[in-house]
Amino acid sequence: MTDALLTWACSYAFHSTVLIGGLWAVERAGGLARLTTGTQELLWRLALLGGLVSATLAAGLAPQVPSPAGASARAEMADVQPRAAVAAPPPRAPTAPGGAVTAPAAPATPATRVPQLGVSGWVAAVAPKAQDLAVAGVLVWLAGACVLLVGVALQWAWLVRGVRRLAPLHHARWQAWLAEQAAALGVAAPALRLARPGWASPLLAPGPVLCLPAWCLSLPDDEARAVLSHELAHLRRRDPAWRLLSAGVQALLWPQLLNRIALRRLDLLAELACDAAASTPAGQRLALAQSLLRCAEAMKTAGHRPGPALACGAVGGGSALVARVRQLLKPEGTPVPPERRALRWGGVAVMVAALLALPAVVVSHTQGRSLLERAGLDGVADALQLHELLTTGGHRRIYSRYPGGNFAVTVSGELSFNDAEDDVETLTGRIVVRERAEGLSREMTLVAEPGGGIQRSYRVGGEPAVLDDAGRRWWAQAVQRMAESLVAPEVRARKRFAQGGFEAVLADVERARDGHERGRRIRATLPLQQPLPAAVQDRLIAAAASIDSAFEKREALAAIARQPLAEAQQLAWLGAVAGIDSDFDRREALEAMTPQLLPQPAVLAAWGEVLARMGSDFEQRTAITAQVDAHPQPAVLAAALRAVTHLQGDFERREALGAVARQLQGDEAELVAAYAQAASGIAGGFERREALSQLLDRPRLTPAGLERVLASAEAMDGGFDRLQVLLRVAEKLTAASPVDAALVQRLRRAGRGLGDHERGQLENALDRLG
Incomplete structure (x- = not known):
């Protein structure tokens, strides 16, 4: 999983740097001067979002780099290269007679990688410490993105809630102007509200709601119309939605600092586009410029900020007020050179071609798991193991923690066990079993072979090892734990019953390690015979009483309660219900017994004691x-x-x-x-x-x-x-x-x-x- 994330992150960093940096360099050289505001905005949006698309496509199409032959887990290298590199696949580990697994012999000549014709690129070996830094970088990026995205969501929710609490602006003059300007622009008129004292700029908030600061109410008629036209232009362009998307992109991809340049340019271009829309009909250019200066003066004298970052305001932190005013103060008769169609579509074509041509930066063989193991977090790797969960179909996961260690199994495909349930008999996919106990890690990987055989690979402490007596004992116990979870409880109960009657079934129930599994086995025992012998009922009730989870205990006892129980068994059952530490679960269990509760004095007294505990x-x-x-x-x-x-x-x-x-x-x-x-x-x-x-x-x-x-x-x-x-x-x-x-x-x-x-x-x- 770290390979995929690092490949995507490195590809995105490379692509976005080329796109945004290249467009910024062209702009600085004057290459965008002949383009209209709309064309420049389109190019900057392609530069901002194109890196996401191109990195995803390139990383998805890039082939995986196989690990070098004979390399151990400790010596695996992280490879960084454009597109792909080719290496010989590692040899299979031979299986010794009796199921023992032997480590592959080291090749006489170290495996080398031969560059293929038509594949341009370079391969850099990264030291293990650099691998750790790369994996840690991915974790820091993901953690930071989660925090920042939550911050954006909270900021948006705060803005929506805060705007709803603003006082409505019942001003006949402003309401009439708003209706007039909205009809002229072909948009629905937003609600008018009086902005908070700390918001110095008129702004368009979600709803949509137009918030006006107090100083706007005294504006002359022409300046008021210009302010309304500017904000309604934001609404027509759907700038509030774009601003939210931009904030999400910046939060998700926060390590890419060039995104800030693109977002500042897009903010300025959006303001210039709205200024252009608000300065028509002729004569409103000066009025709009004057209103901008009044807004700037209000911000300076009151010391207030323009407004929330996710709202579209007339004056924002990145709006380049001087440039906007200078643009508005140009003489109205100043000729504007027409934009050539070839320039517009040529620029777009260059951006699209760059998106398609940029290569992926492939990162392979990073050992994220080894880093977590050295940090004592190998249980986290086993619990998540996103790569196998996402790349294998029909997978099943078993994970458990216990004092001093953890046990994890990933199964892809179908399997069956032998009668003793101490080994895997048939397999159609792949199994990976890992356990870490008292500082020692063991791993067994089983892969189905085309002829029906099973290839086995055993590792201790991350190194290939021979399956000795200690390893066989561990493997037998691991298989038993797998069988307990993977075999359906009903099938398991019938098999045990056929082998040794109720004694074998009950022993299997009492051997269950956790409450959920014990409850499943209890419920699977009930249909084996009707009615169950009293001694069997007693042991099932005792097994259910030993479950720690209130929910699991309630489910097991509720299933038992639906069986015909004599007075002695009902008394034992009620005693077990009294041990449930949740009033809800205790009541749910009692309702399961309601139809069968015997009206005997001892039973009713025990029933009352259960109620008194609630x-x-x-x-x-x-x-x-x-x-x-x-x-x-x-x-x-x-x-x-x-x-x-x-x-x-x-x-x-x-x-x-x-x-x-x-x-x-x-x-x-x-x-x-x-x-x-x-x-x-x-x-x-x-x-x-x-x-x-x-x-x-x-x-x-x-x-x-x-x-x-x-x-x-x-x-x-x-x-x-x-x-x-x-x-x-x-x-x-x-x-x-x-x-x-x-x-x-x-x-x-x-x-x-x-x-x-x-x-x-x-x-x-x-x-x-x-």
């Missing part, structure tokens, strides 16, 4: 509601009411009580008593009133239940809310026959402490009871 009232209430709706049995309702008492929020407690109330008839004495007690824990008058009202809606509410409601309502602080509950109780008594005199007296006592108005309403209701 810190979120919302998650608790959601779990309670789901369980009550699924199984409205008395035991479940009683457990739900006990769980409601752990809720802290009045709203959540009222919602949970409402779910229980919908399942009651009203004649369940113990449940009604527990309900009223839970409602008494609600502090808010409105929420308690709503909870008690839902209980009063039950069709068979008994006098004992009404007594419970009155006791809860009597403790309410709010007079209005207490009155509403008492009036509901009075309605229930009115419908009863005969009227319970004791309840009437209890209702009257519950109304003590009400205000005179509320007390009068309650007495009127009591009078109707007789």
Whole structure:
């Protein structure tokens, strides 16, 4: 990957330097004087952006340079050359019997590179330290480009947001002029806003919005029209979009300092083009020049800057004010020599020919990985490894870190393992396995051969080595780790089950190194037999409980919960759910168990303990509601009411009580008593009133239940809310026959402490009871 980036970067640096530097030299020599502003602008844009296009095309067409034969990783050279160089490919490493890999013998004569006819160029050997500098340069360039591009994005977002907050400019004269000038130029009129105090120049911002500083409001009519014409010319030319693109190019390619020359020239040419558009009809040239001088004076006296860099202003930092004013003050009758068509298209043709003819600067055999390894960042190289990810199809990646090392595998193509899963049996592509542990790095590369064989290359510490006993042990362990990740869990489970039954399957589950893989194996075990033996369920639950990740643990336990579990297994399952450290994941797991939760006292008690561990009232209430709706049995309702008492929020407690109330008839004495007690824990008058009202809606509410409601309502602080509950109780008594005199007296006592108005309403209701 570093080869490709360095090739592109060096090609771009070479191409852009030639294009921008050459055009700048021609301009300094007076070669652009006979060209119009539009033609000069076209040439400068080609010079600025042409390097991007030509470097990309040239780098993409340049062939890769093979490494010198017999060269070790430590002695590989970084080659810099135009287009290409040709070298003999390295010999394949022979494979010893039994799969041992031997290092290739060193050639008797060092390999040399023979220049080919028709290939012009030079080859320069770069020392290893220079390679490191080149790779570090790429990293610095990419890091700087990321930072600067983020800065441009933030600056653009700040400008858009800041302009939206500006005060609209409701000025009849300026609004009329703006509509008139926009219609004349054939563009939509932008919104008018009053610029911030620190912005001295009129400017066109995204939206589009035209921001005018305070000093513009006192301009004479002709100067005001000239200012508007200039800014609307920017809008017609789409200069705001071009300015954003220019800022992005400058940020991305910040090491190329010549881009600043091109951008300054383009800024000046854009201003001159807008000045020319604003100076017509005749007579506005002087007015526009005068407005520019007023703007410069405002900037000088107030010490303000022109405005944001991404906005198009009348006066900017690179606008060359003197040159613009001098151009405007030329006599209107001064003849302008016509531009010859041959000059215009000839200049464009020269630029295009240069784009196509410039060669690529190819950089090859840089060892970016070795630099990262020496810096202790080889894990970063393994984790990213962009070159293989981008150049191989159907690739798969395995990467893991552990204390003291890391393990990485890149697979391109299809492969299969032997029965013991300690070696690769067939391969159709390429495999690269790297591991670094305790300061020692090992690497095995497998490449499929046309006849079905596998070519193997083993390296230790970056050097070719013979696969000895230690290497074979390492390779067997590496293959087992590959097989664990690359073989589908369902296939793996069926294979283990056929070999050794559930014991082999469960041992494989418990051997999984990370939570994600363990969860996959647990889910793959469940379909092997229905129902699973209780002992198997116990071990699967224990394996799921040992997963660290809350998400993975929840997914594994949710899959187990869909199996028929006995009471003992549900208790173990709930204990595992209690160990999830996320309220959301804990609630999601409980909802998976909701249809199968047994209404046994021990199970419901364990369910309540899981709910009590939740810190979120919302998650608790959601779990309670789901369980009550699924199984409205008395035991479940009683457990739900006990769980409601752990809720802290009045709203959540009222919602949970409402779910229980919908399942009651009203004649369940113990449940009604527990309900009223839970409602008494609600502090808010409105929420308690709503909870008690839902209980009063039950069709068979008994006098004992009404007594419970009155006791809860009597403790309410709010007079209005207490009155509403008492009036509901009075309605229930009115419908009863005969009227319970004791309840009437209890209702009257519950109304003590009400205000005179509320007390009068309650007495009127009591009078109707007789």
